[in-house]
Amino acid sequence: MGAIELKNVTFAYPNGFVANENLNLLIESGERVAIVGQNGAGKTTAVKLMNGLNKPTKGDVLVNGINTKDKTTAQISAFVGYVFQNPDDQIFNSNVKKEIEYMLRYLKLDQKEIDRRVSRAVELTGMSDYLEMNPYDVPYSTRKFISIAAILAIETPYIILDEPTAGQDMQGIKVLSTLMDVLKDEGKSVITITHDMEFVTDNFTRVVTMADKQIIADGSATDIFSNQNIIKQAKIKKPQIGELASEVGFGENILFRKEIVELLSKY
Numbered sequence: 001m002g003a004i005e006l007k008n009v010t011f012a013y014p015n016g017f018v019a020n021e022n023l024n025l026l027i028e029s030g031e032r033v034a035i036v037g038q039n040g041a042g043k044t045t046a047v048k049l050m051n052g053l054n055k056p057t058k059g060d061v062l063v064n065g066i067n068t069k070d071k072t073t074a075q076i077s078a079f080v081g082y083v084f085q086n087p088d089d090q091i092f093n094s095n096v097k098k099e100i101e102y103m104l105r106y107l108k109l110d111q112k113e114i115d116r117r118v119s120r121a122v123e124l125t126g127m128s129d130y131l132e133m134n135p136y137d138v139p140y141s142t143r144k145f146i147s148i149a150a151i152l153a154i155e156t157p158y159i160i161l162d163e164p165t166a167g168q169d170m171q172g173i174k175v176l177s178t179l180m181d182v183l184k185d186e187g188k189s190v191i192t193i194t195h196d197m198e199f200v201t202d203n204f205t206r207v208v209t210m211a212d213k214q215i216i217a218d219g220s221a222t223d224i225f226s227n228q229n230i231i232k233q234a235k236i237k238k239p240q241i242g243e244l245a246s247e248v249g250f251g252e253n254i255l256f257r258k259e260i261v262e263l264l265s266k267y
């Protein structure tokens with residue numbers, strides 16, 4: 001079994017600003033991890049270390065045992081797919097199909113395999129009506145799914161989704177939720193950065209919490225959201241069900257719909 005491992009990692013941007021300080025994290029293949037924390041805590045910087053877009057200033061990042069310092073970003077991207085927070089930072093082809101195929105051609109896959117991967121990615125993201133269009137002629141929320149399809153098509157064992165639910169309507173959230181279920185059934189590792197705490201409790205078993213350049217907590221959703229110190233320090237919000245349960249006096253440990261239903265059924 002492989003893993004992504006950050007060992008004593010510090011990262012400074014070229015202007016000298018230190019955005020991550022002494023990160024230690026082990027994400028095993030197949031794990032589903034949400035990274036939460038206030039704006040500017042260093043979450044995006046940290047995930048870019050995982051796919052080789054950022055190389056550590058100090059310490060090491062290993063992907064399935066390979067040190068990212070020894071490889072190009074393109075080489076690491078074949079293992080760790082990263083969907084940018086803003087699709088406009090990722091998309092550069094003038095046609096949706098070309099965008100989804102781009103990495104597959106770079107990896108020199110044969111046409112039959114390219115076609116198989118593209119149709120799977122297109123089906124999972126609902127992009128079939130857009131294939132011949134210019135990505136910049138479709139709405140932003142659809143463009144986000146083009147960027148997700150392009151990464152899904154690479155079929156990496158690890159997929160990073162940076163703020164996937166941001167700007168999505170109910171239909172988009174539904175597509176994402178089905179996609180999360182499929183990736184779970186396939187045993188893929190999904191790592192997400194999100195401010196959407198319902199998305200966290202619905203889909204992720206492990207919650208890594210960051211504040212001020214560092215990881216301050218790492219545990220289950222219940223571990224994190226029942227701890228007022230962590231909530232305060234990371235400036236995160238409890239999922240709505242948790243807030244409601246707390247307000248009506250059910251305590252801090254209730255986070256899931258089924259838990260509140262069970263409690264209410266006793267009254």
Ligand SMILES: Nc1ncnc2c1ncn2[C@@H]1O[C@H](COP(=O)(O)OP(=O)(O)OP(=O)(O)O)[C@@H](O)[C@H]1O
Nearest residue numbers: 013014015017019038039040041042043044045046
């Ligand atoms: N290219 C850069 N050069 C210098 N500083 C940067 C650069 N990119 C990001 N930063 C700074 O690094 C810090 C961490 O940014 P990062 O994007 O990792 O935070 P984040 O936790 O993902 O925030 P958000 O939730 O808003 O996306 C911020 O203070 C940001 O301004």
